[in-house]
Amino acid sequence: MKATSPLLVALAxxxxxxxxxxxxxxxxxxxxxxxxxxxxxxxxVRKGFIRDRxxxxxxxxxxFHDCFVRGCDGSVLIDSTASNTAEKDSPxxxxxxxxxxxxxxxxxxLESACQGVVSCADILAFAARDSVEITGGLSYAVPAGRRDxxxxxxxxxxxxxxxxxxxxxxxxxxxxxxxFTQDEMVTLSGAHTIGRxxxxxxxxxxxxxxxxxxxxxSLDPRYAALLKQRCxxxxxxxxxxxxxxxxxxxxxxxxxxxxxxxxxxLFSSDQALLTSTATASQVVQNAxxxxxxxRKFAAAxxxxxxxxxxxxxxxxxxxNCRVIN
Ligand code: HEM
Ligand SMILES: *[C@@H]1O[C@H](CO)[C@@H](O)[C@H](O)[C@H]1NC(C)=O
Numbered sequence: 001m002k003a004t005s006p007l008l009v010a011l012a013x014x015x016x017x018x019x020x021x022x023x024x025x026x027x028x029x030x031x032x033x034x035x036x037x038x039x040x041x042x043x044x045v046r047k048g049f050i051r052d053r054x055x056x057x058x059x060x061x062x063x064f065h066d067c068f069v070r071g072c073d074g075s076v077l078i079d080s081t082a083s084n085t086a087e088k089d090s091p092x093x094x095x096x097x098x099x100x101x102x103x104x105x106x107x108x109x110l111e112s113a114c115q116g117v118v119s120c121a122d123i124l125a126f127a128a129r130d131s132v133e134i135t136g137g138l139s140y141a142v143p144a145g146r147r148d149x150x151x152x153x154x155x156x157x158x159x160x161x162x163x164x165x166x167x168x169x170x171x172x173x174x175x176x177x178x179x180f181t182q183d184e185m186v187t188l189s190g191a192h193t194i195g196r197x198x199x200x201x202x203x204x205x206x207x208x209x210x211x212x213x214x215x216x217x218s219l220d221p222r223y224a225a226l227l228k229q230r231c232x233x234x235x236x237x238x239x240x241x242x243x244x245x246x247x248x249x250x251x252x253x254x255x256x257x258x259x260x261x262x263x264x265x266l267f268s269s270d271q272a273l274l275t276s277t278a279t280a281s282q283v284v285q286n287a288x289x290x291x292x293x294x295r296k297f298a299a300a301x302x303x304x305x306x307x308x309x310x311x312x313x314x315x316x317x318x319x320n321c322r323v324i325n
Pocket of ligand 2: 210213
């Protein structure tokens with residue numbers, strides 16, 4: 001064989017280095033350490049889903065909110081204390097995040113099956129996957145080995161989680177900050193095909209859009225009228241909710257993209273995907289190719305699950321997902 005060029009060697013080393021970064025987490029991480037780990041989580045997700053089918057949406061969103069704030073380190077699960085307001089008590093999460101009891105139940109069973117082995121961050125990553133699967137999305141292998149963080153600050157949610165009034169440039173930038181392409185941002189937004197929203201997350205579009213128009217003209221007027229019935233202007237009821245994809249709110253399908261194309265995206269940030277040519281064409285492509293979108297969504301979820309993870313001896317394995325050891 002001829003002598004290999006130094007450039008090729010450098011390239012090969014670089015590739016190898018990237019591979020180590022990629023393989024910080026491993027599929028089947030608990031195969032020997034706690035063989036039933038993934039089964040137990042799936043069983044608890046299934047039980048939670050039978051009690052309340054909205055739980056699946058809650059868990060998918062919880063994983064997103066965990067990963068975008070300080071990485072996928074279970075920080076969203078930590079309770080506030082007298083001296084610290086945790087992520088879960090930020091307005092971005094409280095009162096809307098749900099599904100915590102599924103994680104608690106799984107953790108309790110895992111602690112008795114294999115004490116101190118399975119991290120809360122991994123439990124949440126598995127639970128999000130199981131939620132996608134149980135609602136009809138494609139299942140995917142979850143690389144694991146995440147460790148739990150010891151810090152959770154409500155203040156960090158505001159700068160890391162996109163609010164529902166973002167425009168397409170702000171959404172693109174917010175996801176780029178986490179290493180995602182614009183296409184991946186559009187793909188992940190499809191999670192809004194399941195679940196619900198509190199009225200407060202979009203009521204500005206119905207009653208106080210801007211200085212000249214009260215109602216957002218990009219929202220289908222018939223849908224707006226319906227939403228106004230469900231979300232009265234002067235209601236103080238903070239518990240009012242509407243489904244995000246009314247035709248199939250518990251099914252991971254391309255209903256979200258069909259809604260957006262019909263000007264029935266619930267948030268400004270959903271409807272904003274039609275305001276740039278590139279994102280609009282992604283919306284059309286996803287709407288037309290359910291299987292393609294499901295595959296892209298599964299891949300994007302795996303990528304999201306890799307965000308700033310703690311591995312090796314960093315962090316800890318929490319005993320109770322709500323409290324630092
Ligand atoms: C693109 C930027 C995004 C914005 C602005 C956004 C915003 C929101 C808002 C405001 C809600 C409703 C909260 C409430 O009032 O109850 C919501 C719900 C939800 N979001 Fe997002 N989100 C985004 C991306 C994502 C991503 C990437 C995922 C997951 C991959 C996701 C999954 C969900 C799910 C499943 C729900 C329903 C939760 C439930 O029913 O409990 N979202 N989102
Ligand atoms: C209000 O929104 C409408 C419709 O999007 C837009 O045409 C108008 O310029 C906006 N007005 C102000 C003051 O922002």
